[in-house]
Amino acid sequence: MSDMSVPKTPRIWQLAERRYRLIGSKCLKCGRVFVGSRKVCPQCGSRELEDVELSRKGKIYSYTVIRASPMEREKYGPYIMAIVELDDGCKLTTEIVDCSPEEIDIGTEVEATFRKIGEESKSGVIYYACKFRPVAKGV
Amino acid sequence: MNFKGDIPAIYGWGSYIPVYRIKLDEIARVWGEEPARVKSGLQVEEISVKGRDEDQVVIAVNAAWTALKRAPEVSPKDIGAVYVGSESKPYAVKPTATIVAAAVGAPVTIRAADYEFACKAGTEALISVMAQVVSGMIRYGLAIGADTSQSWPGDVLEYTAGAGGSAYIIGSKSSTSVAYFESQYSVATDTPDFWRRDEVKYPRHMGRFTGEPAYFKHIMLAANELMSREGLKPSDFDYFVPHQPNGTFPVRVALRLGFKPEQVKPGLISPWVGNFYSGSSLTGLSRVLDKAKPGQRILLVSFGSGAGADAFSLVTQEAIEGKKGLAPTVDDYISRKKYVDYSTYLKFWDKIYGV
Incomplete structure (x- = not known):
């Protein structure tokens, strides 16, 4: 009855809006910006942080091609995973889409695009988040 | 209006x-x-x-x-x-x-x-x-x-x-x-030209029947209703943007209504990307707004199988120039x-x- 189980959905739902809009945390004392929710600034120890929308543009810091996909992506085929350094200085791990590995390199400029990241099952909840794609002229 | x-x-x-x-x-x-x-x-x-x-x-x-x-x-x-x-x-x-x-x-x-x-x-x-x-x-x-x-x-x-x-x-x-709506009129009839039944993955259609009694009839009814009620004629519009199931129908319906090819071509997208169904005429309008100058009049007419059409008359404003380059x-x-x-x-x- 795998189609009836929803083990990941509550957690995914809690993260959904952060993933949709790339919401991170900003330290009000030292000004550093972090991916995800933080209660304490790991840089200066301040507990004064606020939610901020992260930059939707950045550069590829490093990347790899996943050819042995996890089970839930076995029909998806090879895909590019990268660490992207956003324009506001923080780094996140994300998939690079709309291109082949030959079209990117370290330093390639990328921008956020809203995409499907998975689904619980064929009858289950669909998960969405920001991925990144190379910046094209005008687009 | x-x-x-x-x-x-x-x-x-x-x-x-x-x-x-x-x-x-x-x-x-x-x-x-x-x-x-x-x-x-x-x-x-x-x-x-x-x-x-x-x-x-x-x-x-x-x-x-x-x-x-x-x-x-x-x-x-x-x-x-x-x-x-x-x-x-x-x-x-x-x-x-x-x-x-x-x-x-x-x-x-x-x-x-x-x-x-x-x-x-x-x-x-x-x-x-x-x-x-x-x-x-x-x-x-x-x-x-x-x-x-x-x-x-x-x-x-x-x-x-x-x-x-x-x-x-x-x-x-x-x-x-960037553009205001002058008027909006719609038509709807019970016409089974194209449908998808519950739990069926892909739609079915009636082939040529999707043309005359469906697409052409409803778009022309809605467009003519708007123009006659508002006292407008094709030459009063700078652009005509109809639904685009292919590249042939939009031009044909434009000519039948009395528009010229140069009024419909700026809003065409179907020759290069096909039919976006619900997004078709709205993306045609988007392409026209990308190019339009302030003070131009646009006739947008969607078509939906089943069947019906929505006609809108819009006039572009000064602010359009400053917003084109933002996206x-x-x-x-x-x-x-x-x-x-x-x-x-x-x-x-x-x-x-x-x-």
Whole structure:
């Protein structure tokens, strides 16, 4: 009855809006910006942080091609995973889409695009988040 | 003008088209058809194809983000309604509109719903937002038409079923709106030209019956109703944007109504990306807004099988010039492309694993 189980959905739902809009945390004392929710600034120890929308543009810091996909992506085929350094200085791990590995390199400029990241099952909840794609002229 | 009081207007417009394309030559090759004959009949060269991680929600959200870029004066917190028209939503029950609302940062105190009326669901969503704006129920609303258009493998629809859509931020006319609506009229009849039954993956249609008694009849009825009620004639418009099931019908209906080819061609998208179903005419309008000058008049007429048509008369305003460059244009999206073969197209569509 795998189609009836929803083990990941509550957690995914809690993260959904952060993933949709790339919401991170900003330290009000030292000004550093972090991916995800933080209660304490790991840089200066301040507990004064606020939610901020992260930059939707950045550069590829490093990347790899996943050819042995996890089970839930076995029909998806090879895909590019990268660490992207956003324009506001923080780094996140994300998939690079709309291109082949030959079209990117370290330093390639990328921008956020809203995409499907998975689904619980064929009858289950669909998960969405920001991925990144190379910046094209005008687009 | 058939609006009393406030005038509904567009503040931001934006589109999204997946990067992948398949040429009609490739589809024709697989099914043993003569490519030149198919392309000549449909006047379509290639269609957009959704990627392996794209669906109607993805198109709706990315189009909404683009529209918001062109409306910097509109805070997502001031959006009071999100309505999305489509015939390919990934959930049968669960709104796309709530996902879009969350992704643009709209407040929880909004109205959100999905609309269905075949290819005119997007303009139905637009009319609902316009009505709530002019009634004073909301300050701004977001209306979207988006589809990953479905088609049976081997059906003639497969040659035109593209993927894409457009979004519009609507509010009351002001100095920062880019185009205001002069009037809106609709027609609807019980015409079974195209349908998809519950739990069936792809639509069926009545072939040539989708032309005369469906597309042409309803678009001409709605367009003529608007022009006769408002005292307008084709020469009063700078642009005519009808629904685009292929590249042939929009030009033919334009000529029949008395428009010239140069009035309809600026809004054509189907020859290069195909039919976006609910997003078709709205993306044609988006392409026209990308080019229009202030003070130009546009006639937009959607068509939805089943069947009906929504006609809108719009006039562009001064603010349009300052907003064009704030986001990618439809032509930017059309020119950004990667070709796939038929096997990859089947994989992206998940058609390999059975229908």
